[in-house]
Amino acid sequence: MNRTYRSVGNEALRAHRARITAAVLLLVAGAASAQVKIGDNPVTINPGSMLEVEATDRGVSMPRIAVTDRVTWGLRGNVPVEGMMVYNTNATTGVNGLQAGMAVWKNGQWVSVDETPYMHVNSTQVGNSTLANSGATGANAIAVGPNAVASGADSTALGQGASATAAQGVAIGAGSSVVQVGGVALGAGSVASTAAGVAGYVPPGASAAQTAAVIGTTSTQAAVSVGDAANGQYRQITGVAAGTVDSDAVNVSQLKGVQASVTNIDNSAVKYENNPDGSVNYNSVTLGNNASTGPVTVHNVAAGVAGTDAVNVNQLNATAGSLNNRINNLADQVSSNTKMLSGGIAASAAMAVVTPVEPGRYHVSGAVAGYNGQAGIGFNVLKRSDNGQTTLHAGVGWGSGGSKAIVRVGFGFSFD
Numbered sequence: 001m002n003r004t005y006r007s008v009g010n011e012a013l014r015a016h017r018a019r020i021t022a023a024v025l026l027l028v029a030g031a032a033s034a035q036v037k038i039g040d041n042p043v044t045i046n047p048g049s050m051l052e053v054e055a056t057d058r059g060v061s062m063p064r065i066a067v068t069d070r071v072t073w074g075l076r077g078n079v080p081v082e083g084m085m086v087y088n089t090n091a092t093t094g095v096n097g098l099q100a101g102m103a104v105w106k107n108g109q110w111v112s113v114d115e116t117p118y119m120h121v122n123s124t125q126v127g128n129s130t131l132a133n134s135g136a137t138g139a140n141a142i143a144v145g146p147n148a149v150a151s152g153a154d155s156t157a158l159g160q161g162a163s164a165t166a167a168q169g170v171a172i173g174a175g176s177s178v179v180q181v182g183g184v185a186l187g188a189g190s191v192a193s194t195a196a197g198v199a200g201y202v203p204p205g206a207s208a209a210q211t212a213a214v215i216g217t218t219s220t221q222a223a224v225s226v227g228d229a230a231n232g233q234y235r236q237i238t239g240v241a242a243g244t245v246d247s248d249a250v251n252v253s254q255l256k257g258v259q260a261s262v263t264n265i266d267n268s269a270v271k272y273e274n275n276p277d278g279s280v281n282y283n284s285v286t287l288g289n290n291a292s293t294g295p296v297t298v299h300n301v302a303a304g305v306a307g308t309d310a311v312n313v314n315q316l317n318a319t320a321g322s323l324n325n326r327i328n329n330l331a332d333q334v335s336s337n338t339k340m341l342s343g344g345i346a347a348s349a350a351m352a353v354v355t356p357v358e359p360g361r362y363h364v365s366g367a368v369a370g371y372n373g374q375a376g377i378g379f380n381v382l383k384r385s386d387n388g389q390t391t392l393h394a395g396v397g398w399g400s401g402g403s404k405a406i407v408r409v410g411f412g413f414s415f416d
Helices: 010-015 018-030 091-096 208-216 252-268 313-349
Strands: 035-038 051-053 087-089 100-108 108-113 126-128 132-136 142-144 156-158 170-172 185-186 272-274 280-285 362-371 372-383 390-401 406-413
Touching: 313 362, 313 372, 313 390, 313 406
Parallel strands: 035 051, 142 156, 156 170, 170 185
Antiparallel strands: 087 100, 100 108, 126 132, 272 280, 362 372, 372 390, 390 406
């Protein structure tokens, strides 16, 4: 059963009080199809409404209540019904998060339903986020969450206590913070404080091309932070795909490949020995890594120059050839000297002392001799004085084998 009513003022309402009372009683009595309309155009009523208010020049006023805090409101019973809506006239309740204006009772407390939304763009007001206020005071900024602050232009702060004070900063997570222009802080407690343009790490020994590649990928935007290194807060980044170009991040699988390559190089490279304490012993190098196959060959060794340089086989062969020549020359010299010595001995043997002769006479003699395969020849001449007391003698000899001539001169005395 449908009923429609039109209220045009207090007088009209009094005139139709009986009919309204009857309609209300009928509605309360449980007629499921009963509908009530108050206002203009009483004939047309929305089929889905139980009570409809329509007017072209009037409005509906909610109860105006001075709500003293988020829980109580000071009226009889002090227990609002879930979903009840009033207009809060107490502006001072804003200190605990309840705004002056429309309020609805929800989950045991009053919640503001104000023109200032929880998340808003280019706002100069502070919005409410149930437990505390969030503020998007920067131009085109967004702040969501209790005490979230987006004061930088075009900044975004999401989460309780999130702060994006730098322009174009993005802070996501409770207590996250961005203080550099364009910085990004991801996760609770993360701090983005690294500015753009910070020089990247160039490892020692990097080539010119490698150094140029590092410099060429120097950051042009502020960093993305997933923790707070200054306070010992770190996070893993999982699910990272393998990087492709120089500016991509690498994952652990790629690092494992690099580690395998380094291990292969380490096993095949020539290394210094280690001291017992693990430090490098620069005075010792072992080749072959203790291989059981024996000594190893070192190839492509340059010719040594300094006294402490290694020599190669060419230098060793040249030295050995020179040494062999010298040894051979020495052997030849020794052989020649031996021949000369033997010839000289033979020549000496050939110069035999002649037998004494009569006084006043000369005596000439010759002889040959041999020694150690060499031959010698010698001649002697002797003169005895007339009185027979003095003897003069001389001799000369030659030996084979290139020996020099031997000359001998002597004298003698005879006495009683």
